[in-house]
Amino acid sequence: MKVIGVKNILSPAIAGLMMCGGVAVAMAQDVIIAPEQETVIREYVKKKPLASISVPGVELNIGSTLPETVEVHRFEEVSDVTYEYVIVDNRTVLVEPGTRKIVKIYD
Template identity: 80%
Template sequence: TVIREYVKKQPLASVKVPGVELNIGSALPETVELHEIPDVQYRYVVVDNRTVLVDPGTRKIVKVYD
């Protein structure tokens, strides 16, 4: 809930990531800029108009919001 509220208040422009499926466990390339959420270990980015929560250490997707 905290993450969802923060993301709504901090909208990002959607980016395209060719060749990457938005599934939990998929890794995003280094070229994708991840954005911080205060007091949360994960980062986020908007890909194809869907908010994606990412583990910054592995760059793997941990949650996809519609």
């Protein structure tokens, strides 16, 4: 009978978890915004500025979800931008409508 050590069991398990974590991070960063859209977004935010808010207890990271208490805004009269936005700590934060997940942060 062969004895299997704890190291032999944990190493593959840890490697598997790390790979899953890497996939989750990659999925959170999959949003690609075309340069034309970037320009439209930046110009829109300059023309129609919002007051900056702070969201205590929420880390601003791609993939994080904004709470329902945070009011997000649509890009009115801009047909090719499907995201919504809010200004948090003087940074423009793009979120997916419905899920409220952060997809892009502009400094």
